[in-house]
Amino acid sequence: MPKPIRQRIADEMTGAALPFVAFCIALNLTAGQITAALKIPLYLDSIGTILVAVLVGPWSAIICGSAANLLAAAFGNPSMIFFIPVVIVIGAFTGFLARKGWFRKWYLVVIGGILQGVLAALVSAPISAYVFGGVMMAGTDFLVLYFRSVGNNLLNSVIYQGLASDPVDKLVSFLIVFFLTKNLPQRLLSRLHGAANVG
Amino acid sequence: MAQRLTIKDLSLQYSASEPRALSSLSLDVEAGSCCAIIGPTGAGKSTLLQCLAGTMRRHHPESLATGQIQFGETRFNGVPDHVLFPIAGLVLQDPYVQISGVRETVFDEVLFTLENLGTIPQDPRQTILSILQRLGIDHLADRKPTSLSGGETQRVALAAILIAQPSLLLLDEPTTALDSNAQDKLRFILRSLRGRTTVLLTDTQIDFALSPDSSNVRAFKLDVDPKTRLPATGSWLRKHSA
Amino acid sequence: MKANLDLPSKLSLVFFLWVCAFTLPWTFQVGLCLLLVIARFAIPAFRPVSHRSAAAFSKFILYSITVALLVTCLNALFIRSGNVVATLLGFSFYEDGLLFGLRTASRLILLSFSVLMFFISTPLTVFIDYLQSKGLPQYLVLMLLLTLHFLDHLPSRIHQIFLAQQARGAPVDSGVLSRTRALLSILSPLVLSSIVESIERGTALELRGFLSRPVASRKPEDTETRVNLLTICFYFMSLVIIAYSIYRWLNV
Incomplete structure (x- = not known):
């Protein structure tokens, strides 16, 4: 009989994994500070979720992303709460790819990052369109307006905007996680359940 | 209640391909006494404490152990395969990581241990304050645990273990970050535990264990073979050899 | 039965505001947003719990006004259907885009305000304790x-x-x-x-006995079972609005 979800999450979040997931939630929320200090035009707000998906497992990644969005809402970015379904998909899909060994080869990481970006764009589009009318209070809103002004409906415009920006962000996040985890000592990795996913 | 600790011919490898981290170690510590394991880095001091606390097999399932550990009536072939807390309590070398970071006061930090064990007494305040008092940190009860000095943090970490009343207390290099004043306080605490708890501590220096103020502490030296750089069996040190 | 704005009743208010954001006309939503701003100053239960929260709220008000103006103007400018309502410096603003912009901006701000009001007036540790009392492992x-x-x-x-x-x-x-x-x-x-x-x-x-398994509750007195009148009111009003919206949708 398959294990209940609650038990699967508890199984993953043992020992060092629990503090590590907590660190990655905090990293999701502060990565923007690093990119801002370095003047890099990326958010990397799911880098912690991707790290957890690779080094710990998909269930922990889902928890990591959801908790990060909940806390982001609490810290003054309330719209993040509505995008919890998107981070659930990001965590689950990345965890699935990692278990299939996609984080061991750079070209699989590139393909995975692009696929993840497309998936994130497709999942977030209905939320952006029907909950927020395509307005995310970001520079990408102009893209939505552009696509609408040339005759597309709202949902399609939001999907096109997502497809234009999400794959780049996710690809960079995937590559960064690949380089970060490539040279980590096996003895450390073995304490996080995800040692077999990298290397 | 304090119990006798006997280690017989204990050898350990982290994995089959690695050299021994402990080599035929035999040691006998009387119930309620205090023993200091002295030795240089790489002699296996921390490894021994991990074996006794029961974290070795949990964190290194591929490790191989031979020999025996006996604590009171309980005997383990090789090393225990589960964490022995609250029978054995280990205070780590870096006290800051032992502070959970999830409780706002020293009092709640100590209570956190009892919450984990599911054994909160009727009047936890009295129980916790008496432990803090014994360790000389009752005045810190309402302070934030992450705002304390190294010596204070170490005593909070110790209180968080002692509240569970372990029969065997393991201290990993407790003097590393302490000035002489804080070392005196540690000696006082160890004396107060005599007869109640069997204590095993590790140290790289022999000064603390062999100083006249540590009259209740016996010292056991673990050596590293100068040729192979591997741990050798240890031997007891006598006080006058200091 | 009690009737004060405790944590569960604030959560029910957030739910009620979300329902309003998706069902009521934009004019009602703007009214609700204004009521929330007044509530932040007038009702003790909505006061920010820290300077940081207060600052986040003030920042969000300025941000919302900017976004509302921007979203309304840009939609009126780019979505070219319906009558032209105004022409400025050669740019025409269209009616359909203007209405869409107003609807979007008011919904966006009401949704965001409701979440923000909850979090600025609730210490996170209290919220986490509440989640634990509701079964969070x-x-x-x-x-x-x-x-x-x-x-x-x-x-x-x-x-x-x-x-x-x-x-x-x-x-x-x-x-x-x-x-x-x-x-x-x-x-x-x-x-x-x-x-x-x-x-x-x-x-x-x-080493301190934490092994991801059930443990003794830290605050057994937290298990409050009395029903709050306000909580029932907010959920009841939400249900009424949802029922009315479905009725109207079926009769269009």
């Missing part, structure tokens, strides 16, 4: 509390690594590719040290 509670601990310490650690890398000559001020490499040189030690620390913290937790 102890290890997830611990994870959330540890996150708050890391959030306190992470910025200073990042700053230290940033300075150290700058001192070693990492190209933090040159081209985008070099800066991306510098990003790796900051993230790499950060992640490595966090794994080492996580291993030690995980061990320390196990």
Whole structure:
């Protein structure tokens, strides 16, 4: 009989994994500070979720992303709460790819990052369109307006905007996680359940 | 209640391909006494404490152990395969990581241990304050645990273990970050535990264990073979050899 | 039965406002937003719990006004259907776009305000305790509390690594590719040290008896069972609005 979800999450979040997931939630929320200090035009707000998906497992990644969005809402970015379904998909899909060994080869990481970006764009589009009318209070809103002004409906415009920006962000996040985890000592990795996913 | 600790011919490898981290170690510590394991880095001091606390097999399932550990009536072939807390309590070398970071006061930090064990007494305040008092940190009860000095943090970490009343207390290099004043306080605490708890501590220096103020502490030296750089069996040190 | 704005009733209010955001006309939504702003100053239960919360609220009000204006104007400008309502400097603003912009902006701001009002007036630790009393497992509670601990310490650690890398000559001020490499040189030690620390913290937790299993409740007195009148009111009003909206939708 398959294990209940609650038990699967508890199984993953043992020992060092629990503090590590907590660190990655905090990293999701502060990565923007690093990119801002370095003047890099990326958010990397799911880098912690991707790290957890690779080094710990998909269930922990889902928890990591959801908790990060909940806390982001609490810290003054309330719209993040509505995008919890998107981070659930990001965590689950990345965890699935990692278990299939996609984080061991750079070209699989590139393909995975692009696929993840497309998936994130497709999942977030209905939320952006029907909950927020395509307005995310970001520079990408102009893209939505552009696509609408040339005759597309709202949902399609939001999907096109997502497809234009999400794959780049996710690809960079995937590559960064690949380089970060490539040279980590096996003895450390073995304490996080995800040692077999990298290397 | 304090119990006798006997280690017989204990050898350990982290994995089959690695050299021994402990080599035929035999040691006998009387119930309620205090023993200091002295030795240089790489002699296996921390490894021994991990074996006794029961974290070795949990964190290194591929490790191989031979020999025996006996604590009171309980005997383990090789090393225990589960964490022995609250029978054995280990205070780590870096006290800051032992502070959970999830409780706002020293009092709640100590209570956190009892919450984990599911054994909160009727009047936890009295129980916790008496432990803090014994360790000389009752005045810190309402302070934030992450705002304390190294010596204070170490005593909070110790209180968080002692509240569970372990029969065997393991201290990993407790003097590393302490000035002489804080070392005196540690000696006082160890004396107060005599007869109640069997204590095993590790140290790289022999000064603390062999100083006249540590009259209740016996010292056991673990050596590293100068040729192979591997741990050798240890031997007891006598006080006058200091 | 009691009737005060405690945490469950605030949650029911958030739910009620979400229902309003998706069902009521935009004029009602603007009215509700204004009521929320008044409530923040007039009702003690909505007062910010810290200076940081108060600042977040003030910042959000300014932000909302800007966004509302921008969203309305841009939609009126780009969505060219319906009558032209105004022409300014040669740019025409269209009626359909204007209405869509007003609807979108008011919904967006009401949704955001409702979430923000809840969080600025509720200490996170109290919210986490509430989640625990509703069945959130102890290890997830611990994870959330540890996150708050890391959030306190992470910025200073990042700053230290940033300075150290700058001192070693990492190209933090040159081209985008070099800066991306510098990003790796900051993230790499950060992640490595966090794994080492996580291993030690995980061990320390196990050594204090924490093993992701049911434990004694810290605050058994927290299990409040009395029903709050306000909570029932907000859920009831939500249901009425949903029922009315469905009725109207079926009869259009």
